[in-house]
Amino acid sequence: MPxxxxxxxxxxxxxxxxxxxxxxxxxxxxxxGAFSQQSALAALEEAxxxxxxxxxxxxxxxxxxxxxxxxxxxxxxxxxxxxxARGAWAEFPRTRTVIDVGGQDSKVIRVDARGRVTDFAMNDxxxxxxxRFLEVMARALEIDLEEMARLSLSARGRATVSSxxxxxxxxxxxxxxxxxxxxxxxxRGLHEAxxxxxxxxxxxxxxxxxxxxxxxxxxxxxxxAVLQERLGQRINVPRHPQLQGAxxxxxxxxxxxx
Amino acid sequence: xxxLSPRTRRRALHYALSHAWVLSLARAGLGLPxxxxxxxxxxxxxxxxxxxxxxxxxxxxxxxxxxxxxxSEFVYGLGAVPIMPEMAAGFAAAWRGAPDFxxxxxxxxxxxxxxxxxxxxxxxxREGWLPRPDAVVATSLxxxxxxxxxAHCSRLFGVPFHLIDVPYEDGSRAVARVAARLQEVAAAxxxxxxGFDARHLPRSLELSNRARQHYLEVMRLRRHRPAPWRGSxxxxxxxxxxxxFGSPGGxxxxxxxxxxxxxxxxxxxxxxxxxxxxxxxxxxxxFYPGKLMPFLELEHGAVIAAEDMSHLWWEQLDPGRPWxxxxxxxxxxxxxxxxxxxxxxxxxxARDYAVDGIVHYSHWGCRQSTGAVSILRQAAVxxxxxxxxxxxxxxxxxxxxxEQARTRLEAFLESLPERRDAFAAGSGG
Numbered sequence: 001m002p003x004x005x006x007x008x009x010x011x012x013x014x015x016x017x018x019x020x021x022x023x024x025x026x027x028x029x030x031x032x033g034a035f036s037q038q039s040a041l042a043a044l045e046e047a048x049x050x051x052x053x054x055x056x057x058x059x060x061x062x063x064x065x066x067x068x069x070x071x072x073x074x075x076x077x078x079x080x081x082x083x084x085a086r087g088a089w090a091e092f093p094r095t096r097t098v099i100d101v102g103g104q105d106s107k108v109i110r111v112d113a114r115g116r117v118t119d120f121a122m123n124d125x126x127x128x129x130x131x132r133f134l135e136v137m138a139r140a141l142e143i144d145l146e147e148m149a150r151l152s153l154s155a156r157g158r159a160t161v162s163s164x165x166x167x168x169x170x171x172x173x174x175x176x177x178x179x180x181x182x183x184x185x186x187x188r189g190l191h192e193a194x195x196x197x198x199x200x201x202x203x204x205x206x207x208x209x210x211x212x213x214x215x216x217x218x219x220x221x222x223x224x225a226v227l228q229e230r231l232g233q234r235i236n237v238p239r240h241p242q243l244q245g246a247x248x249x250x251x252x253x254x255x256x257x258x
Numbered sequence: 259x260x261x262l263s264p265r266t267r268r269r270a271l272h273y274a275l276s277h278a279w280v281l282s283l284a285r286a287g288l289g290l291p292x293x294x295x296x297x298x299x300x301x302x303x304x305x306x307x308x309x310x311x312x313x314x315x316x317x318x319x320x321x322x323x324x325x326x327x328x329x330s331e332f333v334y335g336l337g338a339v340p341i342m343p344e345m346a347a348g349f350a351a352a353w354r355g356a357p358d359f360x361x362x363x364x365x366x367x368x369x370x371x372x373x374x375x376x377x378x379x380x381x382x383x384r385e386g387w388l389p390r391p392d393a394v395v396a397t398s399l400x401x402x403x404x405x406x407x408x409a410h411c412s413r414l415f416g417v418p419f420h421l422i423d424v425p426y427e428d429g430s431r432a433v434a435r436v437a438a439r440l441q442e443v444a445a446a447x448x449x450x451x452x453g454f455d456a457r458h459l460p461r462s463l464e465l466s467n468r469a470r471q472h473y474l475e476v477m478r479l480r481r482h483r484p485a486p487w488r489g490s491x492x493x494x495x496x497x498x499x500x501x502x503f504g505s506p507g508g509x510x511x512x513x514x515x516x517x518x519x520x521x522x523x524x525x526x527x528x529x530x531x532x533x534x535x536x537x538x539x540x541x542x543x544x545f546y547p548g549k550l551m552p553f554l555e556l557e558h559g560a561v562i563a564a565e566d567m568s569h570l571w572w573e574q575l576d577p578g579r580p581w582x583x584x585x586x587x588x589x590x591x592x593x594x595x596x597x598x599x600x601x602x603x604x605x606x607x608a609r610d611y612a613v614d615g616i617v618h619y620s621h622w623g624c625r626q627s628t629g630a631v632s633i634l635r636q637a638a639v640x641x642x643x644x645x646x647x648x649x650x651x652x653x654x655x656x657x658x659x660x661e662q663a664r665t666r667l668e669a670f671l672e673s674l675p676e677r678r679d680a681f682a683a684g685s686g687g
């Protein structure tokens with residue numbers, strides 16, 4: 001079976017997945033930092049090292065994510081939209097809608113019964129409703145992302161965060177803290193604000209069951225609960241949602257190598 | 259112009275010197291062999307543009323500032339030069355000067371969500387880059403912001419402002435009303451001095467018809483597969499399309515273009531090396547230099563085969579009945595009236611040019627186009643044609659988000675075979 005790789009160079013993190021046949025034999029997740037080319041190379045090398053293989057063993061590489069254009073090794077370039085769709089569908093074949101919340105953008109993708117993209121919608125103009133948004137808010141609240149999820153689930157009320165801009169929302173959060181609003185209600189309000197945006201994107205392409213969520217934000221159980229409640233259905237979460245783009249890329253590489 | 263920033267002046271100079279017409283003139287001056295005459299449409303366009311600017315700047319002919327939906331035949335028919343500040347904004351964007359002009363306009367208190375075409379144009383007006391108007395004429399077609407912006411300009415220069423209100427519904431009553439209003443405005447302009455003279459009108463309409471015949475042939479040639487002309491270039495000629503009909507230059511430009519495309523088709527020289535996809539582009543493109551258009555057409559072989567904004571929608575004009583003819587051209591505009599008009603145009607162009615997908619470029623602040631996106635999308639998808647809405651800004655690169663647009667376009671192109679299959683299988687898409 002050919003050994004292939006998928007490398008997803010995102011705005012916050014770079015991921016690499018090595019696929020040996022249909023088995024993930026190595027993977028890596030690391031911060032992208034300021035030098036995406038170096039990060040892509042390091043992620044690929046670390047993922048290969050994890051399964052004791054070398055770059056010469058690879059039959060094909062697919063690069064995706066915002067840094068796909070400048071990876072410093074020969075690779076086919078495929079957008080993260082196609083890759084996330086393929087990765088989500090491979091793990092949950094009944095998936096017809098993929099919600100991916102990445103570091104700087106969020107997208108909703110419609111897929112057909114064969115995992116192929118039939119439509120998509122993405123956020124525009126700012127990072128509100130993305131992973132970066134949550135990071136900034138967690139910092140303002142002086143809590144970590146894990147605690148955010150826990151607080152949101154235990155909240156009895158919710159604060160209203162009206163702003164659609166990350167920077168303005170951060171000032172709103174600081175004002176709410178100053179007013180003495182409980183942190184769990186603020187966190188819940190932030191999750192509701194993100195879900196407002198995601199719900200809008202879902203409405204643009206239409207939500208067809210099953211829905212699968214990818215990207216690191218899928219690990220936030222608090223946000224997931226709000227989104228499930230809004231959409232009125234259960235949402236699949238892959239074992240490693242952050243790796244789904246790289247996994248999809250590797251699957252496309254495998255098709256290419258076959 | 260003296261108050262213009264050195265950066266803007268440098269960019270304008272760089273743009274002027276780097277443009278192909280400079281090389282053409284240099285070749286002529288040095289006695290080098292000319293390009294084949296069939297490829298001379300750019301030279302003709304430059305000659306026409308400079309000629310009109312010279313006539314306006316020297317005050318040989320009166321100057322009318324107007325929006326893009328006022329038929330240029332009306333202005334030429336009064337012996338005047340049409341200046342469309344919205345199109346001038348496109349030129350400013352092309353030399354990367356738009357942000358500087360927009361900042362100037364912001365000083366007039368315009369909010370940032372006003373269309374950047376108008377804010378940039380206001381900056382150009384403020385800094386004296388456009389020939390001073392003798393009158394300002396706006397139509398209600400098809401954007402309200404343009405009327406307000408032009409009214410502001412008329413106050414700025416202390417010249418009369420005339421509005422030609424076009425009823426939303428087409429029909430004989432609408433035509434009669436607009437025809438009467440055109441006559442009223444023409445009479446008012448002639449009474450105001452400056453040399454306006456409506457006796458040029460039959461000649462203007464006759465010239466427009468001749469240009470129209472050439473343009474119809476251009477549109478027919480563009481149906482060829484592979485496409486002989488890149489849509490990105492066609493959209494760059496928007497100012498020519500809106501401002502040259504009714505002038506001798508318009509006839510020469512479209513005659514040269516027709517001959518150029520015919521020669522390309524005959525010689526097997528096409529727009530992109532390997533045409534893979536054909537697209538219909540709705541609304542304008544970003545006019546500032548960037549990677550988006552080369553990425554689309556050259557890197558991915560996705561040629562823009564047709565555009566709604568540069569398709570010819572009006573019937574032949576009747577020089578014997580000029581007012582009614584011009585009124586009919588205005589009342590039948592595909593961007594005005596019920597959305598069904600635009601739907602019909604979109605689906606007809608998609609069919610005639612055998613496109614694989616439709617891209618709507620949603621220019622920031624442009625409600626008259628973006629308001630219809632959902633309906634356009636539904637109609638396209640219903641007809642089995644994949645549709646992408648791309649948000650951006652035609653004039654202000656700071657609002658353009660090129661990398662995001664690139665990802666969306668690339669994902670759209672990746673999904674085209676799937677969408678076609680999905681539609682064929684009956685699942686829509």
